[in-house]
Amino acid sequence: MSDSPKTMDDIVALCRRRGFIFQSSEIYGGINGFWDYGPLGTALKRNLKNAWWSDVVERELLGPDGEPIDIVGVDCTIIMNPKTWVASGHAGGFNDPMVDCRESKQRYRADHLVVLGRMAGDARLWAFVEGDDDARTRATKALCKYERIDAPGADHVLRPFTAISADERARCLGPAASEPGSLTEPRQFNLMFKTHCGALQDDDSMAYLRPETAQGIFANFWNVVDTSRVKIPFGIAQVGKAFRNEVTPRNFTFRSREFEQMEIEFFIHPSTAVEWYRWWRDWRFGWWQSIGLTSANLQLREHDRDELAHYAKNGAGTSDIEYRFPFTSPGYGELEGVAHRADFDLTQHANHCGKGEKMRYFDQARNERYFPHVVEPSAGADRGALALLCEAYTPDPSRPSGVVMRFHPRMAPIKAAVYPLTAKDGQPEIAERLYRELRRKHTIEFDEKQSIGKRYARMDEAGTPYCFTIDGETASTGSVTVRHRDTLQQERVAIDQVPTWLDERLGTA
């Protein structure tokens, strides 16, 4: 195994080549911020979402006191009554400050821009998008050329664009501009996509595509309480699409305009917020590790008090589960946020729908009426799939493919391959029988063409953990070889034991 670095370009190229991820509408030149999943990518993302749903909603989950906890699912619409977004604060406040370049007509998120140069005097300054190494190199070169120096000195600093003054902005050159002073001051920009329902396109028919799945859960809280047997503490889970008209979509699928979320709203008595918040934070962190994000690239980061959302200040807090992607390194990017949202959302909806205090929950066990507090673990399926891809990607020049995708078996798009070594001696027939048997339960690959080396190489790139090969010995000994993807070790297994052998390794026995 080599220590060659993983680069995002290589990962994106493999995703394209092997059909994990394509640009949306690629034949028309794509569309910025939208991505399609090909066969392998779809299987990977589905395995991720299924594992989440299964572990959160379907299987028994024991809470902090060792008792099983109740979580039920909902599946809500993408378009909701627009009043939802007024109540949630999105219609008024779901804004990112942004900056327009008057010269290049490009638009940037203000908090993504950094400025390089000497702040004192009237020196020229260069702005570029943080994390874009090429742009940073270009800005540094331009600065050196302009000031006729070899390298920036101690008085050249990096400063967030949001922290510079109007005078400094006037001296600042935009990332795609040729003259300074073309960047506007940061302005608010609503990230929700708008559409119209019905034939008339007026203000009354305006609606939004949901920017998060959470509000469908909150708006249905009372329906779920009335129609199922849940009692506090309990959770409602949802997986579904969300849309944000991100100003600068970038870093592959990490910041897309259409993406999928996996969200739980966990409703609790206010006095138990700290205990539940800590429990969810730790359980969710362990869950990501359990599906293969075991490296030091995964971290849990508790927010500082001044970073907390307005509703989380006095309670249990917020933490992010973050992954060090090749494009964020040495920094991290958020995979999931776990937040104590107090009773903010439920009281907002109760007040905006006009029923107010009447909508408080009645807790029989405590003989008390209250608006439950909420702990929200909110994860992104696309960022999760991207982290799994980055974690799995392992350059290995000793293999014909040059790379092996080391997915956790539960996440692997193809669980095993069955190959006849040669096309004679009845090997293809035996292989096909085994393939059919395994196929009843799992996604299995069967291939009798090409050299065995090439077939193994394809499975290394797809991240298939096991390859069973029917060879010359199979007919006489009744055994096949199994090749382990990560260690390249081969062992023989009795052919009639293969289904059990595989189930045991996949945890599906």
Ligand code: ATP
């Ligand atoms: P960021 O600060 O990176 O914009 P956020 O804090 O706004 O993210 P949340 O509103 O907490 O994100 O959304 C929950 C999860 O949804 C995130 O942890 C992330 O996994 C996912 N997510 C949010 N925005 C995007 C996006 N534009 N593209 C892909 N996934 C996203």
